[in-house]
Amino acid sequence: xxxxxxxxxxxxxNACINCGACVAICPQEAGFVSPxxxxxxxxxxxxxxxxxxxxxxxxTITHVAVMQQVPQPALVVDPxxx
Amino acid sequence: MPQTDYxxxxxxxxxxxxxxxxxxxxxxxxxxxxxxxxxxxxxIQCSGAISxxxxxxxGIDANPEFIHEAIYGFAIYDEAGARTVxxxxxxxxxxxxxxxxxxxxxxxxxxxxFDRYLMTQAERAGTEVWLKTEGVGYQPQxxxxxxxxxxxxxQDITLSTRVLVGADGLQSxxxxxxxxxxxxxxxxxxxxxxxxxxxxxxxxxxxIVTGHEWAPGGYAWVFPKGHGYAxxxxxxxxxxxDKPAQWHLDKFMQQSFFRKRFANARILEVQGGGVPLAAxxxxxxxxxxILVGDAARHVNPITGGxxxxxxxxxxxxxxxxxxxxxxxxxxxxxALQAYQNVWLSELGDKMWKLYGIKTDIFHNMNIAQxxxxxxxxxxxxxxxxxxxKKI
Ligand SMILES: Cc1cc2nc3c(=O)[nH]c(=O)nc-3n(C[C@H](O)[C@H](O)[C@H](O)COP(=O)(O)OP(=O)(O)OC[C@H]3O[C@@H](n4cnc5c(N)ncnc54)[C@H](O)[C@@H]3O)c2cc1C
Ligand code: SF4
Numbered sequence: 001x002x003x004x005x006x007x008x009x010x011x012x013x014n015a016c017i018n019c020g021a022c023v024a025i026c027p028q029e030a031g032f033v034s035p036x037x038x039x040x041x042x043x044x045x046x047x048x049x050x051x052x053x054x055x056x057x058x059x060t061i062t063h064v065a066v067m068q069q070v071p072q073p074a075l076v077v078d079p080x081x082x
Numbered sequence: 083m084p085q086t087d088y089x090x091x092x093x094x095x096x097x098x099x100x101x102x103x104x105x106x107x108x109x110x111x112x113x114x115x116x117x118x119x120x121x122x123x124x125x126i127q128c129s130g131a132i133s134x135x136x137x138x139x140x141g142i143d144a145n146p147e148f149i150h151e152a153i154y155g156f157a158i159y160d161e162a163g164a165r166t167v168x169x170x171x172x173x174x175x176x177x178x179x180x181x182x183x184x185x186x187x188x189x190x191x192x193x194x195x196f197d198r199y200l201m202t203q204a205e206r207a208g209t210e211v212w213l214k215t216e217g218v219g220y221q222p223q224x225x226x227x228x229x230x231x232x233x234x235x236x237q238d239i240t241l242s243t244r245v246l247v248g249a250d251g252l253q254s255x256x257x258x259x260x261x262x263x264x265x266x267x268x269x270x271x272x273x274x275x276x277x278x279x280x281x282x283x284x285x286x287x288x289x290i291v292t293g294h295e296w297a298p299g300g301y302a303w304v305f306p307k308g309h310g311y312a313x314x315x316x317x318x319x320x321x322x323x324d325k326p327a328q329w330h331l332d333k334f335m336q337q338s339f340f341r342k343r344f345a346n347a348r349i350l351e352v353q354g355g356g357v358p359l360a361a362x363x364x365x366x367x368x369x370x371x372i373l374v375g376d377a378a379r380h381v382n383p384i385t386g387g388x389x390x391x392x393x394x395x396x397x398x399x400x401x402x403x404x405x406x407x408x409x410x411x412x413x414x415x416x417a418l419q420a421y422q423n424v425w426l427s428e429l430g431d432k433m434w435k436l437y438g439i440k441t442d443i444f445h446n447m448n449i450a451q452x453x454x455x456x457x458x459x460x461x462x463x464x465x466x467x468x469x470x471k472k473i
Contacts, residue, residue: 017125017275017352017353017354018125019125019127019274019275019353019354019355019356020127020251020252020253020355020356021271021273021274021354021355021356023253024252024253024266024271024356024358025266025268025271025356027265029258030219030255030258030259031218031255033253033255037253051268051320054268054320054321055268055271055273055320055356056273056326057273057274057275057326057327057328057354058275058326058327058328058354059326059328059329
């Protein structure tokens with residue numbers, strides 16, 4: 001499982017029924033959740049077991065693979081524009 | 083033990099948390115009950131069936147405030163539609179029925195109203211309740227107490243307590259905070275979807291439909307929901323199908339032996355959730371912390387029912403904590419294992435036995451035989467002679 005490439009999950013909110021099944025099956029540490037009682041969608045999952053995708057009753061979770069240790073793009077704030 | 087803000091902080095005001103809170107407050111403990119939701123029970127992730135006995139044993143009135151409809155028995159179907167009926171109006175006509183002096187066998191409750199009712203009863207018993215308050219962590223302290231971190235309307239609050247009760251349901255994080263093994267196997271969590279519908283008749287029975295064809299790894303159900311409404315739902319095990327529950331529910335409604343009955347079904351609500359058909363957690367305690375209800379996986383592994391076990395477990399947890407705290411016993415280094423032992427002897431051992439029966443069925447790889455076993459087991463389970471009647 002852990003040999004998988006990390007993934008970033010995406011939830012089709014239009015179909016999501018906030019049932020929480022994805023969180024219930026998720027083997028991640030505490031806190032890998034979104035404010036809508038789903039698995040987190042704002043940071044990569046390094047386990048990538050994809051169990052959440054298979055349990056989702058309305059099949060609304062997808063993922064994209066992300067590179068390991070993506071350099072975080074620095075947030076550039078141009079003070080002259082503010 | 084130093085002075086703490088509360089004796090108990092309970093995370094999660096579902097049936098397990100509110101029941102623990104009610105009994106603990108009644109005995110005079112200082113209890114804070116928190117829930118992250120703004121409206122308890124919502125969105126609904128439950129079908130709401132509970133036995134009259136289950137309510138009674140946990141000291142809950144069958145109050146019209148939360149009851150959708152009274153239930154008088156069960157009908158269990160095999161894949162082709164043959165059925166076994168246990169209608170207690172016929173089996174025990176002196177006890178069960180709608181007439182004077184008779185009672186229902188159980189109820190289908192509205193979880194929004196049920197959860198709110200149980201919270202209210204806890205508040206009236208003296209529990210302090212905070213909604214819109216999420217538990218985010220806890221830390222046992224060297225003095226024998228612990229601190230609990232909460233977030234309430236964006237405000238971070240840390241409070242001290244003697245015991246933290248994790249009643250935060252199947253998505254439980256509290257057990258994870260303590261590093262407990264809470265992970266559930268994909269082969270033991272059914273992905274469920276259900277529709278509340280108009281235009282489907284029911285007969286005061288909980289109807290259970292077995293068969294791999296309709297619900298691989300789980301079962302389908304039709305429950306009366308009051309006001310002439312019904313609920314049609316099912317749960318599937320992901321490793322036994324490559325389709326989501328939604329696909330199976332559509333198929334069940336359109337192609338099963340019930341397709342004529344369902345032909346005029348109009349969908350009023352869509353709900354879902356995960357149902358563990360699994361064993362209880364092996365370890366349900368840590369320093370200053372115990373788990374109760376779905377968070378400890380106090381769920382019937384055959385039916386997936388967890389309401390009765392949540393309120394029964396809440397009472398067991400409260401009774402234990404009342405005695406333990408009054409005696410000033412330690413709360414760390416394995417001392418709370420005593421809670422788990424009480425729970426096992428009152429409820430858990432039976433659940434482990436059910437888990438054994440369930441596992442035997444689903445280890446059979448021959449689908450036809452497995453279907454037959456599941457139908458026979460379900461039919462037997464709900465019969466008046468079942469040894470598991472009281473779960
Ligand atoms: C589709 C479906 C159908 C079901 N049908 C039935 C049935 O017919 N009969 C039956 O007996 N059982 C049924 N069940 C099972 C039943 O719903 C559960 O067993 C029951 O809800 C468990 O109660 P609980 O109090 O342990 O947890 P929950 O009811 O899940 O309550 C947990 C509470 O904790 C709160 N919470 C969670 N995390 C936090 C946090 N960090 N901070 C603050 N609050 C938090 C939640 O908001 C929630 O209010 C069904 C389940 C599903 C999914
Ligand atoms: S399992 Fe699917 S429907 Fe349920 S909360 Fe997660 S994303 Fe939403």
